[in-house]
Amino acid sequence: MDRREFLKLGAMLSAAFGILNLPKPVIAALKKLDPKTIPKLIYLQGQSCSGCSVSLLQSGSPSPLTLITNYSQLAFHSDLSAVSGKKALDLIEKYISGKAGDYFLAVEGAIPEKMPEACIIGDKAFGQYIEAAAATMSGAIAVGTCASDGGIPAAEGNLTGAVSLREYYKKRSINKLVINLRGCSVHPDWVWQTIINMVKVGMPTLTDQGSPALFYSRKIHEQCPRYHDFQQEIFACKLGEAGCLFKLGCVGPDTAADCPNRWWNLSQNWCVAANAPCIGCAWPNFARKKDFPFYRISEQKNRPINRS
Amino acid sequence: MKVNLGPITRIEGHLNIETTVENNTIVDARCMGEMFRGFEVFLRGRDPLDAQQITQRICGVCPYAHAIASSYAQESVYKLNVPPNGRIMHNLIQGANHLYDYLLQFYQLAALDFVDITAILKYKGKDADLLTVKNWVQSELASGKSYPAAPFLPRLSGKYISDTDLNIGAIKHYIEAMEIQKKANAAAAIFGGKFPHSTSIFPGGCTQNARIDLISSYQSLIREVRDFYHNKYIPDVLAIAKAFPKYWEIGASKGGFLSYGLLPLTSEAESERVFSSGVLLDGQISPVNFELITEDVKHAKYSSPSGLKVKDSTLTPSPQKSGAYSWIKAPRYQGHMVEVGSAARILVDYHQGHNPKVKQLVERFAGQTGITPSKLNSVLGRYLSRAICGAIIADFLLDETERLDTKGPTIADIRIPASGEGFGATEASRGALLHYIRIKDHKIERYECVVPTTWNASPRDDNDQPGAMESALIGTKVNDPEDQIEAVRIMHSFDPCIACAVH
Numbered sequence: 001m002d003r004r005e006f007l008k009l010g011a012m013l014s015a016a017f018g019i020l021n022l023p024k025p026v027i028a029a030l031k032k033l034d035p036k037t038i039p040k041l042i043y044l045q046g047q048s049c050s051g052c053s054v055s056l057l058q059s060g061s062p063s064p065l066t067l068i069t070n071y072s073q074l075a076f077h078s079d080l081s082a083v084s085g086k087k088a089l090d091l092i093e094k095y096i097s098g099k100a101g102d103y104f105l106a107v108e109g110a111i112p113e114k115m116p117e118a119c120i121i122g123d124k125a126f127g128q129y130i131e132a133a134a135a136t137m138s139g140a141i142a143v144g145t146c147a148s149d150g151g152i153p154a155a156e157g158n159l160t161g162a163v164s165l166r167e168y169y170k171k172r173s174i175n176k177l178v179i180n181l182r183g184c185s186v187h188p189d190w191v192w193q194t195i196i197n198m199v200k201v202g203m204p205t206l207t208d209q210g211s212p213a214l215f216y217s218r219k220i221h222e223q224c225p226r227y228h229d230f231q232q233e234i235f236a237c238k239l240g241e242a243g244c245l246f247k248l249g250c251v252g253p254d255t256a257a258d259c260p261n262r263w264w265n266l267s268q269n270w271c272v273a274a275n276a277p278c279i280g281c282a283w284p285n286f287a288r289k290k291d292f293p294f295y296r297i298s299e300q301k302n303r304p305i306n307r308s
Numbered sequence: 309m310k311v312n313l314g315p316i317t318r319i320e321g322h323l324n325i326e327t328t329v330e331n332n333t334i335v336d337a338r339c340m341g342e343m344f345r346g347f348e349v350f351l352r353g354r355d356p357l358d359a360q361q362i363t364q365r366i367c368g369v370c371p372y373a374h375a376i377a378s379s380y381a382q383e384s385v386y387k388l389n390v391p392p393n394g395r396i397m398h399n400l401i402q403g404a405n406h407l408y409d410y411l412l413q414f415y416q417l418a419a420l421d422f423v424d425i426t427a428i429l430k431y432k433g434k435d436a437d438l439l440t441v442k443n444w445v446q447s448e449l450a451s452g453k454s455y456p457a458a459p460f461l462p463r464l465s466g467k468y469i470s471d472t473d474l475n476i477g478a479i480k481h482y483i484e485a486m487e488i489q490k491k492a493n494a495a496a497a498i499f500g501g502k503f504p505h506s507t508s509i510f511p512g513g514c515t516q517n518a519r520i521d522l523i524s525s526y527q528s529l530i531r532e533v534r535d536f537y538h539n540k541y542i543p544d545v546l547a548i549a550k551a552f553p554k555y556w557e558i559g560a561s562k563g564g565f566l567s568y569g570l571l572p573l574t575s576e577a578e579s580e581r582v583f584s585s586g587v588l589l590d591g592q593i594s595p596v597n598f599e600l601i602t603e604d605v606k607h608a609k610y611s612s613p614s615g616l617k618v619k620d621s622t623l624t625p626s627p628q629k630s631g632a633y634s635w636i637k638a639p640r641y642q643g644h645m646v647e648v649g650s651a652a653r654i655l656v657d658y659h660q661g662h663n664p665k666v667k668q669l670v671e672r673f674a675g676q677t678g679i680t681p682s683k684l685n686s687v688l689g690r691y692l693s694r695a696i697c698g699a700i701i702a703d704f705l706l707d708e709t710e711r712l713d714t715k716g717p718t719i720a721d722i723r724i725p726a727s728g729e730g731f732g733a734t735e736a737s738r739g740a741l742l743h744y745i746r747i748k749d750h751k752i753e754r755y756e757c758v759v760p761t762t763w764n765a766s767p768r769d770d771n772d773q774p775g776a777m778e779s780a781l782i783g784t785k786v787n788d789p790e791d792q793i794e795a796v797r798i799m800h801s802f803d804p805c806i807a808c809a810v811h
Contacts, residue, residue: 047345049807050320051368051504057416058490058503065486068459069444075458082420082463084317084796091455091462100454112344117609117627118635120322120342121315152365157350159625185368185504240515240719264502268494268525275515276507279361287362293355297722 038070038199039138040103042095043077046119046126047153047162048109051185052144053079059188060266067192071199075103089122096129098136105133105140110153111168114161130165131172139177140165143191148180148211149284156290166210180210182257184281189262190215207256209284215262220252220278223260239297240275249295251280313792314340316799318417320369321806323765325799326633327781329789337774337781337795339765341636344609347811348623351755356382356724356747359755360509363743366757366811368504369412372405372496373736374757375509377743381732382511384577385747388720394513395575396708397718400526401500401509402734403571403705407533408492408503409737410650410694414541415485418691418800419478421793422548424468425460427475437483438476466793469551478547481540488536495529498522512720518712527709534702537695545695549677549688556679559687559798562779563645564589565652566763568596568742570735571704582704583653583697583735584662589644593659598731598742601758604638607631607767614770618744619729621756635810638766638775639758647776648739648763649802650693651684665703669696687801694737726750736760738803761809764802777802 045053057064068074076092083091094100107130112118116125133140142165145151153162163171166178181190194212197204204212221227229235230244237247246253255278259270271278279294280286287294314324322343328336347366351359360378364371376398383390428442448456455462469475493503499516500506508515516522549556569585586593603621605614611626626632646652657666658681670681673692683689729746739760746754766775774782777799786792 045321047343048321049365049368049371049504050805051365051371054368054412054504057412057486058493060490063487065441065483069441073458075455077459078315078317079320080416081317081459082425082461084315084464085313085791087462087464087791088315088317091458094454115344115625115627118344118625120324122312122324152350152362153345155350155362157346157352159346159349160344162345184365239510239722240513240517240717265494265497266490269497269501271501271507274499274501274508275517276501279507281505287358290353290355293358294361295355295357297357297724 038073039195040073040075040095040101041106042075042092042103042133043106043108044121044126044129045078046107046109046111046147047160048144048146050079050108052108053077055185056188056191058265059192062192071192072195092129096133096136102138105130105137106143107140107147107165108143110146110150110162110164112160113163113168113171115159118160127168130168131174134169134174134176137176139179141179141181141191141194142166143181144186145182145184145281145286148182149286151184152287155287178210179206179212182211182216182282182284184286187259187262187264209256215258216256216282218256218258220255220257220259223258224252224272225260226272236275242275245272245275245277248277248297249293250277251283252278255280255283257282309789311789311792313795314342316796318420318800319804319806320367320808323804323806325781325795327792327795329786332786332789334781334784334786334795337778338633339636339767339775339777340634341765341806341810343806344625344635344810346623346625347757348621348755351752354752356745356750356752357510357722359745359752360511361507363757364505366759367805367808369805370405370409370736370738370808371504372402372500372506372509373734373741374743375506376402377732377734377741378745379509379511379732380734381730381743381745384730384732385728385745386511386722386724388512388722390512390575390720391717392575392711393518393713393716393718394720395572396712397499397514397516398509399571399708400705401496401506401514403701404492404496404530405503406701406737407530407698408489408496410698411485411489411492411536411541413737413803414545414691414694415482417803419482420460420463421797421800422469422552423478423482424470424475425457425479427472428479430472431476435480438480441479441483464791464793464796465788466791471551474547474551478544481544484536484540488533491529492533495526495533498526510719510722512722513718515719518714518716518718520714523709523712527706530702530705534706537698537702541698542695545691546673546676548691552688555687555797556683556689557686558784558794559780559801560685561647561776563647563776564641565655566596566641566646566648566740567653567656568733568735568740570653571701582663582700583666584657584660585733586656586660587641587646588656588659593656598733600642601742602640603758604640604769606770607633608637609635610637618742618756618758619746634767636762636765636767638769639763640769645769645773645776645779646763647685648760649690650697651690652739653735654693654696655681655684663700665700666696669699687797690801724750736808738805738808739763757811759808759811761805765804765806765809777804
């Protein structure tokens with residue numbers, strides 16, 4: 001699904017759940033979403049660091065265990081599943097072939113499009129699983145920035161042709177619902193509350209970047225408690241200083257996420273509250289270019305001042 | 309017969325083990341790391357200060373260890389005067405990460421190798437958590453679904469704990485550990501900004517302030533975690549050891565041990581650490597020399613030259629290379645295969661008589677379980693070693709908070725030179741972690757990471773010597789050659805991380 005389609009989809013979905021005239025695959029996905037039943041999740045990892053999976057276990061309330069058992073059904077997750085080896089492959093195959101009932105696919109990590117050998121599960125390339133799943137799944141959630149945009153594996157110098165889930169499907173003309181849940185790592189609420197929303201309410205309203213508007217509609221900068229410092233031109237010029245962190249490289253003005261209100265890790269902290277510039281981990285261009293460094297500290301004269 | 313044990317679950321990442329089994333004995337094993345990204349290539353040409361951020365994304369389980377190793381490497385290039393607060397904050401962040409990681413590894417990843425989850429159906433008490441799980445498992449089993457009670461069932465065939473009370477107690481602690489690990493991470497995030505992937509760790513310290521409100525919140529969270537170690541984690545490890553005593557004899561690796569030392573006591577570059585560094589070969593301890601580490605690629609999927617020193621390392625992927633079976637390189641110390649990780653950390657320190665607490669705890673638990681310290685090289689030994697590390701780290705972190713100066717700076721003034729090179733070494737929860745950075749014209753010219761599971765899950769080296777995990781598997785008796793729960797237990801005791809190992 002390209003940006004234009006997503007724009008269209010977002011606008012239509014924001015009107016009301018159940019409206020007609022939606023693209024066919026979306027209608028099919030929505031029909032399968034019965035608020036009375038809990039979607040089963042097949043959670044597969046591509047070129048990932050497991051940071052998003054670990055983040056999912058940091059959920060405050062509801063607790064991770066309640067989320068796994070009551071609000072979703074984690075039919076498979078390589079970090080938590082008891083079963084391994086051939087029995088695990090059989091389970092995955094049974095779902096993906098459509099023989100174990102309806103399910104949602106969750107993908108963490110990028111897909112090595114140009115080097116399939118760079119990610120293997122069992123005896124098959126990761127890409128083959130997600131391509132086959134497209135025919136049977138109700139929809140997919142791309143968990144984290146790698147699955148949503150390619151992320152770090154797709155950074156400049158990318159040897160494996162790492163791409164996002166949406167890009168991988170687009171290149172194969174697969175038109176299925178993919179919800180992008182950005183963040184490197186993703187915030188646990190962004191994933192679990194999207195799933196709860198799907199179970200209890202229905203399809204969440206999406207932004208034009210294909211992410212739930214509830215979490216990703218406003219820029220960090222707009223919601224930042226240091227916005228006042230920015231307006232007053234009180235800037236931190238050295239690491240560890242108070243004030244607006246823009247001059248150190250903060251990409252809060254580019255990054256859409258609700259970190260300033262949500263905070264992280266049982267609401268203990270978030271980057272800017274620790275005087276750390278936002279490095280844009282939920283920004284589609286995160287870490288993408290070598291000449292766009294995270295910080296404007298070294299070699300200041302050569303730094304671009306106008307950001308993208 | 310040949311049996312593939314992959315995908316191995318309840319670890320980080322994409323690991324397959326190809327085993328050859330004859331007469332119920334594993335006669336050959338090949339560890340296959342099956343996911344590659346190419347960090348060392350895309351780091352080239354980047355701003356040096358990107359490194360402690362980018363390398364954290366090697367691993368979302370132990371990202372802070374990478375941030376710290378990268379910071380140490382950069383500090384040695386920039387010749388920074390790290391303020392005491394800066395080093396203390398590094399320690400507070402990294403130490404809390406170890407505490408969470410050992411909990412996650414033992415309860416969420418490894419426990420299902422031993423604990424019989426179906427024992428919950430026999431629960432007769434009134435604990436709300438356990439009743440919720442009991443009702444859930446009951447309704448799942450009655451539902452007629454294809455795979456009820458996933459992800460806890462199905463499971464491999466094998467002999468699980470038979471004692472109902474022990475099983476139910478372990479299930480309760482599985483639930484509690486899921487909550488307690490969050491608190492260790494919340495403590496780390498107080499200074500680290502967030503977990504995973506801290507934004508506040510820099511070479512030279514940390515951007516966070518040493519405010520007293522932050523310090524007291526950190527102390528409170530770590531005290532809770534420390535209590536859990538003493539009251540639940542350590543007794544649970546001892547209970548598993550009592551139920552499965554033969555696992556003191558199973559899963560020994562057949563090489564040496566390497567540790568870089570963990571948690572520096574001062575902000576000086578060559579500071580003594582809480583756990584000492586050293587390499588233990590044939591019972592002899594020597595100081596670590598990074599120049600003696602080489603990386604072989606005869607059986608790894610790279611066409612770049614084999615046997616290069618860390619400083620000279622290059623990376624050319626060759627996915628279809630003949631004779632190669634893994635994306636993991638084979639690092640060797642002076643040609644020797646070594647094991648890294650919790651057991652190596654404890655054995656290296658113990659053999660030097662360095663930290664009196666290590667000696668005291670090793671001897672206490674060895675006495676209680678009736679083993680000699682050399683048996684730390686085993687499935688159970690690795691678990692016991694994590695418990696010992698956890699107990700020592702928790703105490704150290706609480707002491708360390710008292711040394712923060714609420715009025716002092718927390719980070720050095722960073723000036724990046726046009727060129728230079730440096731090593732940074734620390735202990736990730738999974739073992740010895742080394743970063744090397746070389747800077748030219750203000751940019752990264754070369755970056756190399758030799759990561760714990762690169763050592764442990766390495767394939768054969770150029771002399772066809774197996775890696776630590778391969779050597780621990782070969783010779784193991786397996787009851788069911790299809791499922792091989794014995795082999796899976798050995799794998800889990802190493803706590804492999806394939807995202808780290810390949811990167």
